[in-house]
Amino acid sequence: MDSAAALVQLLNHPADFLKYYPVKCAGAAAPNQNAVNLRQYNISKLGGLGNVAGHRGATRPGLFGHQRQISSWILTPGVAQVNGATVNQAHVVPMVNHNGAIYGCFDLLGNVTAMPYYQLDATGDGLMVTGELSGCCFTWAVQGADLWCIHVQPVGGITSIALQNTIALTGRFAADPHTPLATFGRNDYPAGRASVIGVRQGGSWSLYAQTSNDLFSTITAAYRIYPGAMTRL
Numbered sequence: 001m002d003s004a005a006a007l008v009q010l011l012n013h014p015a016d017f018l019k020y021y022p023v024k025c026a027g028a029a030a031p032n033q034n035a036v037n038l039r040q041y042n043i044s045k046l047g048g049l050g051n052v053a054g055h056r057g058a059t060r061p062g063l064f065g066h067q068r069q070i071s072s073w074i075l076t077p078g079v080a081q082v083n084g085a086t087v088n089q090a091h092v093v094p095m096v097n098h099n100g101a102i103y104g105c106f107d108l109l110g111n112v113t114a115m116p117y118y119q120l121d122a123t124g125d126g127l128m129v130t131g132e133l134s135g136c137c138f139t140w141a142v143q144g145a146d147l148w149c150i151h152v153q154p155v156g157g158i159t160s161i162a163l164q165n166t167i168a169l170t171g172r173f174a175a176d177p178h179t180p181l182a183t184f185g186r187n188d189y190p191a192g193r194a195s196v197i198g199v200r201q202g203g204s205w206s207l208y209a210q211t212s213n214d215l216f217s218t219i220t221a222a223y224r225i226y227p228g229a230m231t232r233l
Helices: 003-012 014-020 160-170
Strands: 023-025 038-045 058-061 067-070 073-077 085-093 095-097 118-120 127-130 137-143 146-153 182-184 193-201 204-212 221-226
Touching: 003 014, 003 038, 003 085, 003 193, 014 058, 014 193, 014 204, 014 221, 023 193, 085 118, 085 146, 127 146, 137 160, 146 193, 146 204, 160 182, 182 221
Parallel strands: 023 073, 085 127, 095 146
Antiparallel strands: 038 073, 038 085, 058 067, 118 146, 127 193, 137 146, 137 182, 193 204, 204 221
């Protein structure tokens, strides 16, 4: 599968694609709070393989019970990669800090009860990307046909599990202080890292998560985390 075919599969058959094909996600800046942030993104083979046939250790079932060797992928912002495929307007949900200035991310100052949001709506090309989770918590609320989202990093003396528990209990967006937030965090991926990817189909957003213990050369599990309860693919 080349990059163009991978992009078609991701946008049109996300559950089937993400069940088997690892997708590593590089984050990007989203300077507009409480708004939509669109940016060019590209999908290419992990390790710079481009369209060259090859794999990174991932597999999926093939005919007659055999396991097929398949490629791992990476989503990166900015200019198109060699042999990559481009999404001109992907929605970006940036990482913010729970309490600190590390990486130059927005600082919540330890307050998750009145957070900004980053909106997923009907604009753009129907793909949402956020940076890789390594103890972080991705959280969201439904607003009509849209989703409000944020990706919080556990800096400033809070553990990953405490961060998710706190957001699940008291987390709110400042613009809607009465709606509890859904979360995907360290309780849901006890080890390693996770990717959270959104795909819009028929005007509705779905969120998916993959977990990995080897930087997305392979995946340990894949889930649909919205809509409905978290369900393994």
